[in-house]
Amino acid sequence: MVMQRLSGWGRTAWTVADLVHTTDVDVVRSTIGAAGERGVISRGLGRSYGAAAQNAGGIVLEMTAENDPMGIDADFDPLTGLLTVASSVSIDAILRMCVPQGWFIPVTPGTRFVTVGGAIASDIHGKNHHIDGSFGQHVRSLSLMLSSGEIVELSPEQNPAWFWATVGGMGLTGVVLRATIAMLKIESSRVEVETVRLENFDAVCAAMSADGADDDYRYSVAWVDLLATGASMGRGVLTRGDHAAASKVDNKDPLAYDPRLTVSAPGWVPNGLLNKWSIKAFNEAWYRKAPAKSHIGLESIPAFFHPLDGVNRWNRLYGKQGFIQYQFIVPLDRTDVLRRVIEKFSGAGVASFLAVLKRMGPQNSAPMSFPTEGWTLTLDMAAGISGLAELLSEVDSLVLDAGGRHYLAKDSHVSASAVRRGYPRIDEWMSTQEEMDPIGLWRSDLSRRLGLVDHRRSL
Amino acid sequence: MKNGVGVAQNIVLFGGTSEIGLAILNKLVKPGVSHVVLVSRDIDAAEVQIAAIAERYPDLEIHHVRFNADDSASMVHVVAEVVQQVGDIDVAVIAQGVLQEGIDYYANPAALLPVADVNFTGTMVLMYALAAQMRSQGYGKMVLLSSVAGERVRKGNPAYGATKAGIDGFALALDHELVGSGVSVLVVRPGFVTTKMTKGMDKAPFSTDADSVAAAVEKAISTTKTVIWVPGLLQYMFLILKNLPTAVWRRLPL
Numbered sequence: 001m002v003m004q005r006l007s008g009w010g011r012t013a014w015t016v017a018d019l020v021h022t023t024d025v026d027v028v029r030s031t032i033g034a035a036g037e038r039g040v041i042s043r044g045l046g047r048s049y050g051a052a053a054q055n056a057g058g059i060v061l062e063m064t065a066e067n068d069p070m071g072i073d074a075d076f077d078p079l080t081g082l083l084t085v086a087s088s089v090s091i092d093a094i095l096r097m098c099v100p101q102g103w104f105i106p107v108t109p110g111t112r113f114v115t116v117g118g119a120i121a122s123d124i125h126g127k128n129h130h131i132d133g134s135f136g137q138h139v140r141s142l143s144l145m146l147s148s149g150e151i152v153e154l155s156p157e158q159n160p161a162w163f164w165a166t167v168g169g170m171g172l173t174g175v176v177l178r179a180t181i182a183m184l185k186i187e188s189s190r191v192e193v194e195t196v197r198l199e200n201f202d203a204v205c206a207a208m209s210a211d212g213a214d215d216d217y218r219y220s221v222a223w224v225d226l227l228a229t230g231a232s233m234g235r236g237v238l239t240r241g242d243h244a245a246a247s248k249v250d251n252k253d254p255l256a257y258d259p260r261l262t263v264s265a266p267g268w269v270p271n272g273l274l275n276k277w278s279i280k281a282f283n284e285a286w287y288r289k290a291p292a293k294s295h296i297g298l299e300s301i302p303a304f305f306h307p308l309d310g311v312n313r314w315n316r317l318y319g320k321q322g323f324i325q326y327q328f329i330v331p332l333d334r335t336d337v338l339r340r341v342i343e344k345f346s347g348a349g350v351a352s353f354l355a356v357l358k359r360m361g362p363q364n365s366a367p368m369s370f371p372t373e374g375w376t377l378t379l380d381m382a383a384g385i386s387g388l389a390e391l392l393s394e395v396d397s398l399v400l401d402a403g404g405r406h407y408l409a410k411d412s413h414v415s416a417s418a419v420r421r422g423y424p425r426i427d428e429w430m431s432t433q434e435e436m437d438p439i440g441l442w443r444s445d446l447s448r449r450l451g452l453v454d455h456r457r458s459l
Numbered sequence: 460m461k462n463g464v465g466v467a468q469n470i471v472l473f474g475g476t477s478e479i480g481l482a483i484l485n486k487l488v489k490p491g492v493s494h495v496v497l498v499s500r501d502i503d504a505a506e507v508q509i510a511a512i513a514e515r516y517p518d519l520e521i522h523h524v525r526f527n528a529d530d531s532a533s534m535v536h537v538v539a540e541v542v543q544q545v546g547d548i549d550v551a552v553i554a555q556g557v558l559q560e561g562i563d564y565y566a567n568p569a570a571l572l573p574v575a576d577v578n579f580t581g582t583m584v585l586m587y588a589l590a591a592q593m594r595s596q597g598y599g600k601m602v603l604l605s606s607v608a609g610e611r612v613r614k615g616n617p618a619y620g621a622t623k624a625g626i627d628g629f630a631l632a633l634d635h636e637l638v639g640s641g642v643s644v645l646v647v648r649p650g651f652v653t654t655k656m657t658k659g660m661d662k663a664p665f666s667t668d669a670d671s672v673a674a675a676v677e678k679a680i681s682t683t684k685t686v687i688w689v690p691g692l693l694q695y696m697f698l699i700l701k702n703l704p705t706a707v708w709r710r711l712p713l
Contacts, residue, residue: 003640005639008463010463012463015597016598050462324463389465389489389490412462412463413464415493417518445460448468449462
């Protein structure tokens with residue numbers, strides 16, 4: 001038994017659990033069989049920001065295969081693009097294997113260091129949500145170990161209720177062991193990107209709306225400067241693009257792929273390094289760097305999809321206090337709420353490094369999946385700001401009153417009632433969850449705070 | 460546990476009518492707290508005291524558990540009852556205490572027993588019971604209200620000072636025992652606090668009030684600090700006082 005202090009990527013709310021690292025199905029089964037009343041949750045690379053993959057006083061099954069001497073546990077058919085892969089494998093490993101063969105992961109978040117298991121549990125989305133939907137929509141089938149130790153095969157055709165409860169189910173329906181993913185065919189490892197800066201928030205929203213031809217681009221996202229005030233409030237840089245055709249790439253191997261970590265954040269960073277002034281200077285530079293007139297160029301996969309992965313352990317830049325990431329979504333016609341949220345944060349002097357705005361497409365069949373048609377805004381901020389609990393609670397109300405919701409993979413503060421209001425299908429999900437886990441084995445710090453499972457069910 | 464912005468979900472106050480305890484609650488209850496438990500002898504009085512907080516947070520669930528602070532052996536059951544009502548105990552504020560100023564212990568030596576039971580014996584049992592519960596949770600914070608009176612016990616009320624010295628030392632060592640468990644103790648050493656407990660007494664130098672103690676606790680609770688002094692200056696004053704030769708110490712008008 002290894003008692004280990006764990007937190008999410010935001011490095012807040014540390015708790016202690018019994019950490020079991022394994023990718024072996026038999027070890028998973030014997031571990032859950034021996035679990036006590038604090039239950040079990042699985043964990044991948046720990047990239048969810050809050051407490052989704054922690055289980056205070058219980059067992060955390062760390063299922064990662066980063067340094068597996070056996071290599072990647074995957075079976076890939078380059079003719080059909082179907083990839084069957086262990087849940088412990090990361091998108092990083094998948095890209096290294098598949099990009100040179102002309103296939104790309106159908107959905108990637110802003111970091112490639114997430115496991116397939118985590119991608120399914122959080123039903124992650126990327127810059128192509130408005131066109132391609134979220135990760136779960138590209139999963140053809142998965143095998144799941146239930147709390148009984150039994151392994152079931154789930155797909156949208158075969159037991160859809162259990163399949164969709166697992167997609168976006170935050171690991172609370174079982175342990176995903178393997179999944180089959182339909183990959184995306186690409187001709188090159190470059191992305192053809194159009195970059196333009198937009199002088200204020202209205203211009204950003206207009207350019208990203210369906211009328212603004214956003215649907216012509218597979219990938220689209222805007223970075224928004226929350227510290228700009230007055231007429232420039234909400235100015236941003238919009239980047240949109242798609243995988244480049246082989247003919248556009250001036251390279252003898254158009255599929256060459258070599259992602260590298262460029263620098264590492266130091267192990268120790270003074271608290272307050274990222275403050276209103278340093279972020280303001282950064283934002284100004286970032287905005288000025290972007291072309292005023294639309295510019296088209298080729299970018300590498302890491303530069304376009306995973307800019308933050310260039311700095312190893314960038315989450316330490318906020319110092320000992322850690323940081324929180326606030327991501328919410330509101331319906332398409334509620335850009336007024338986005339504005340009010342931005343005003344609230346800037347009015348309170350909260351500086352956010354790289355706020356990101358994206359227009360999302362329709363919701364899939366998963367009751368607890370976050371994306372739904374609307375605007376999602378993501379911002380991060382130091383956790384130690386005084387009065388943050390009160391400020392966030394006011395912002396939560398604005399979001400919920402507008403019919404919006406919060407992304408559980410990012411969440412580290414919302415209340416149980418906020419989730420009930422934001423996710424109207426939660427009761428349906430909870431009853432499926434109870435059917436799949438009648439003994440109430442799967443628990444996490446997140447599920448305790450949000451009342452996602454009935455903790456009175458005793459093991 | 461606490462959330463990403465340092466707000467604990469379930470907070471329990473032992474000594475539910477303690478002025479300092481309630482002032483601390485007032486600071487710790489923020490959006491995100493779901494349950495508050497007041498553990499006290501007098502539930503009606505506790506209910507009156509919590510009314511203002513309850514009004515501010517309509518969604519907050521408030522629970523009451525009755526206890527006798529001088530019944531040391533009962534503390535194990537008290538903790539079990541709290542757990543039964545709210546589940547995990549994320550923060551426990553331990554504020555029960557008796558002063559018994561002006562009692563003639565020469566005439567009635569046994570009168571000091573409640574002082575020892577409430578301030579020392581019962582609190583030790585309580586803290587081990589809490590530690591066991593919190594260790595199983597993988598997270599927890601105990602806030603113990605100690606006193607500078609324990610730093611160098613003086614004449615006048617040696618029984619009180621001695622119990623505070625004892626519980627203070629106990630709590631520090633318990634915190635040490637709990638390293639790595641996710642559980643920790645914050646020992647709060649206020650100077651003279653103007654409350655109902657000290658009503659009518661002469662104010663000592665560097666006196667403080669319940670709100671200042673509460674503000675200091677709020678600031679320290681999400682750090683790794685083990686001890687805080689209120690006001691902070693007392694830490695340095697006692698560094699001197701503790702090391703004064705006895706002859707000098709005894710002549711001080713304290």
